[in-house]
Amino acid sequence: MPLNQDTCRLGISTLLRQELELAERFEMLLADEYRVIAGRDIAALEQLIGDKARLLEQLAGFEQERMALLKGAGFETGHPGMTHCLRWCDPQQQITPLWQGLQSQARICDNLNRKNQQLVDLCSRHAREALHLLRGEDPGQNTYQADGESDHHHSSRSLAKA
Numbered sequence: 001m002p003l004n005q006d007t008c009r010l011g012i013s014t015l016l017r018q019e020l021e022l023a024e025r026f027e028m029l030l031a032d033e034y035r036v037i038a039g040r041d042i043a044a045l046e047q048l049i050g051d052k053a054r055l056l057e058q059l060a061g062f063e064q065e066r067m068a069l070l071k072g073a074g075f076e077t078g079h080p081g082m083t084h085c086l087r088w089c090d091p092q093q094q095i096t097p098l099w100q101g102l103q104s105q106a107r108i109c110d111n112l113n114r115k116n117q118q119l120v121d122l123c124s125r126h127a128r129e130a131l132h133l134l135r136g137e138d139p140g141q142n143t144y145q146a147d148g149e150s151d152h153h154h155s156s157r158s159l160a161k162a
Contacts, residue, residue, distance in 0.1 A: 002072065002073055002074040003069070003072045003073045003074075005088065005089045006089075008069065008072075008073045008085065008088075008089040009089040009090055009094075009095060011069045012066065012069060012085070012086070012089065012090075012095060013094075013095040013098065015062055015065055015066045015069065016066075016095060016098035016099055016102055017098060018062050019059060019062045019063070019066070019102050020098060020101055020102050020105060022055060022058055022059050022062065023059065023102060023105035023106060023109060024105060025055060026052070026055050026056070026059070026109050027105065027108055027109050027112060029048060029051055029052055029055060030052075030109060030112035030113055030116060031112065032048060033045070033048045033052070033116050034112070034115065034116050034119060036048055037116060037119050037120060037123065038119060040123070066082075070082060070085050073085055073088070073089065075088075082099060086099060
């Protein structure tokens, strides 16, 4: 039996508030992560990665609850189903701003996560280039041929040998 409007509205409102709170905490973690990556604090980064994983697990749990609630109210899961459900159970649009806020927060987090990944990629590239230089290799030189075989013809002179 499908949920009634009041039960649906209350359930979705509660879940959206919880999701929004976690998404805001996730945004703060991502900002912290950027500072930690930039500062190359590996111990702090490991802690943040664990915190992020736990927070993402909680967010996924709330999302699953929201999907179950949508199904229980007779709506499809996903964005279109949520839109239709909110039109039905929230005609005064009292909780619709929570949904819009969550979507906005998700975009912010996605952008911050992308920015962090770019910083990780940059740091990783710098570390690889430093290793190549220490080994006396040209950091821009490809060590593989077009067919995927190792290129043993490049000269390398390790700084350790110098």
